[in-house]
Amino acid sequence: MSTTESRLTTTDPAKPGRDQAVRETLEDYTLRFAPRSYRRWSPMVVATTALGGIAYMADFSIGAGIGLAHGTGNALVAIAVAAVVIFVTGFPLAYYAARYNIDLDLITRGSGFGYYGSVLTSVIFASFTFIFFALEGSIMAQGLRLGLGLPLWLGYAVSTLMVIPLVIYGMKALSKLQVWTTPIWLLLMVAPLVYLVATDPGTVDRFLAYAGTGGDGGVNTASVLLGAGVCLSLIAQIGEQIDYLRFMPPRTGANKRGWWTAVIMAGPGWVVLGALKQAIGVFLAVYILTRVGPATATEPIQQFKGAFDAMMPSWLVLPLAVALVVISQIKINVTNAYSGSLAWTNSFTRVTGRYPGRMVFVLVNLGIALTLMEADMFSFLNGILGFYSNCAIAWVVTVATDIMINKYLLKLSPHAPEFRRGMLHAVNPVGVVAFVAASGLSIAMYFHVLGDTLQPYSPVAAAVLAFVLTPLMAIVTRGRYYLRRTDDGIAEPLFDADGNPSAVTYDCHVCHQSYERPDVTACRTHDAVVCSLCLSTDKVGDHILPAGA
Template identity: 85%
Template sequence: MSTTESPLTASDPATDRAAKETLEDYTLRFAPRGYRRWSPAVVATTALGGIAYLADFSIGAGIGLAHGTGNALIAIAVAAVVIFVTGFPLAYYGARYNVDLDLITRGSGFGYYGSVLTSVIFASFTFIFFALEGSIMAQGLELGLGLPLWLGYLVSTLMVIPLVIYGMKALSKLQVWTTPVWLVLMIAPLVHLVVRDPGTVDRFLSYAGTDGDGGVNTASVLLGAGVCLSLIAQIGEQVDYLRFMPPKTPENRRGWWTAVVMAGPGWVVLGALKQAIGVFLAVYILAEVGPDAAPEPIQQFRSAFDAMLPSWVVVPLAVVLVVISQIKINVTNAYSGSLAWTNSFTRVTRHYPGRLVFVLVNLGFALALMEADMFSFLNGILGFYSNCAIAWVVTVATDIGVNKYVLKLSPLRPEFRRGMLHAVNPVGVVAFVAASGISIALYFHALGDTLQPYSPVAAAVIAFVLTPLMAIVTRGRYYLRRPDDGIGEPLLDRDGNPSASVLVCHVCHEHYERPDLAACQTHDAVVCSLCLSTDRAGDHVLPARPTDT
């Protein structure tokens, strides 16, 4: 196949613009080796920097105040185990094959258009949590600067736009430099409280909650775990960074695996710790501020700082912590959300409007939620959302872990290019729709009050059972539309990493690495994945062929 520019197809200006705009962060496509120049440690630090959000403190506090410390801690632990187990295969595939979670989802049971469903789910996750973090920042600005909440919401939204525009290069610098400051501000007051007054630990452990007698019971644990499991989709944001991991080689094997585990599923260890701290701080300040304000991180850290620092520095320092945390996570929310919206829109319309458009769309949704005071009904939103998120992540993780490696009905290497995949794969779509639909019905008491707390369990179990069952029923026929992409050159190198050889797309005339291209149906040349996505006539899309499966 030719590696030079073909004169047979005139370049389309819209396609040229789309290609140039996406080269910076490789929206919709494989992240090439030539761009991935960060070490595993830097990628991991950048990815972990994105979980500096304060929502964990609010989530933990809400669960603890309602159900008591014992139920809250068990719920947090249960959710953390589920998130770690399901997040591991997704993180590995993102880092190994340098694709984001939407691209992984396409080839892991959903099909080229079927994964639009989950892209919308993930995009919703990003603006829900952007709104949550923006609300927390607005609370801090109100306390520290006297800004009205509506203005604080607007400030927290607008301030992330300049950073998000520049993608991974800007985000890596921001996260690396701010993480040490954030860690000190978060941990120091907690250590001081425990050392100064060990009795705070006893009061924390004995807190009974507002809706129980202090004992551990299954319903309370599952209700709390359901709220925590809304964070299961966070692995999508981790993968958005992990796709920039360098190739895995014998020389960097240990560092590579450490980075993938820590920054992939390992994020939940720190997340669970923050949720537990949120319970601790809420119990500590409950008598002082009351149950309505206790879940607010700005109030939690104001009281914690007040116990160890002069009064004149307490509020400014609490505001600094809130602002740093909000910026660190919301640049990630805005960035990942823009990728998800762009993926969905471009596939459905075959038109690429530019990632910046969807940065603004995502921020618009988030601002609307903030102005609607979503913080006051936080646990209800997260409890409902978690059913969809669990169904999606468990379906994809099961397809990778079971259908690929145990049943061997799903291709081992994730495929994402148009023409290589069927439009819809019933394996993932049926499992996801059934799991999310039934669990949402449970959540809204459609099957009785007794079963309502079990909605997250239902989402996970149904997705786990139906995904391999559908693969067996369909005999894996709907994964690949054709077994090869028409290019004779190997897709992987000798270490199993995506090939770094460079070819030229004859439509947009840009250079791309081998995994991002396929042969063109109408010319003796190659075409990149984005040009395939925006090919309205389908002239470049290869025809279907029988697959080996």
């Protein structure tokens, strides 16, 4: 137990749930603003930790699936198109997380959705975490079956249960795990690829010439968009990057260059490595295709077994391939379990006013993921990701557009993000309408409701509609639904002279803990302040400030 937790006292024995929430969220400031006193890591340590979370093997499967279906040319263009969209939309989100030290749900609340409206997107993000946990768990189970002879059902269970001890301890444990395992992972991933290209240049020619199943080798729009739609399902990965980026130290004149480098690398920059892994997946799938067939060429364990076969003794091949898969699965699935538990807990606490404990939702998330694995989701991977991408694109583009256009260009959205209950309207039609319309229409297109011709264009429709409707709704509503009130009742400024969130502390009169300025508001019925989480668990509204004029 941390020193902060051991000081916890309460004068309200009738609210044990609130006390539990305080104890748990003070471990790594889940569900709330991350204070300066906790953010002791350097920018590059935060960046390395965040990038460790993208060690997942799904990229190899995604790239291989697109490449085998549509050919190398279409796959590479699709991967590039998706990477550009993900980078552009991820940049403003990463900046806001690092600058204001809040996660993507808190950013979403003040960027067009409102206090309860962002529950929609929290569920979308939670779905992302259990879908990709199941995908990575399936890949690990394939490795355990090949290397140790474990049946798939047992491999699914092992890959699920082994992350529970690691995810309990939050950012402190995860930062150490990611930093120490990243060099090993990089060496095992890059070495076989370099060896193949250096010793057999013909593999590159065969890779570039591969035309796909029944393809003619040419690049066509429909194939590119179908492939890009699958890749764009990863657009919500920025949410997991932000779960680390919110711990960035304050930006100052002294650390400005390192700060920006870390934010770009670990924020939108994750997609550069992701796109590279997808291209490698196509390369390795084409390389082993004639030996294993299309059914298993998309399995990363088979891809790296084939690559290791070419460069080392046979007795070492399987152990190294299995080690790579296991390390990758652990690195990403601790992040999936951690981020998913935050998303579920955040939504549940807002809707019910109760905090059941983050570990409850770790188990819920893992239970859903295990069910997906046992249902053999790997066999219909592209279908799941293609459908999911429509929702994820609509959400991320809506929030990114609100920041870039509504905040900075139109100035209809408040420049500084707001997330505290009482300061926001329950629902803001700007983001909610744009998101629902964009995702609804694109999903209809994906399921051929609007005809077969338009089906490949569903991800484009999701992005374009979200981009157009978000500023349009802000203009129509004249920005009236962003803030319920503009004054939080405290005279101290929210930001210091450098524009960073203020480090001045106040004591919450409900839970009796100290919190920094951005995490508190004045209390309606007491001459005191109350923290954001105690506001969230206030079922009767006793502490919530009245609406402004």
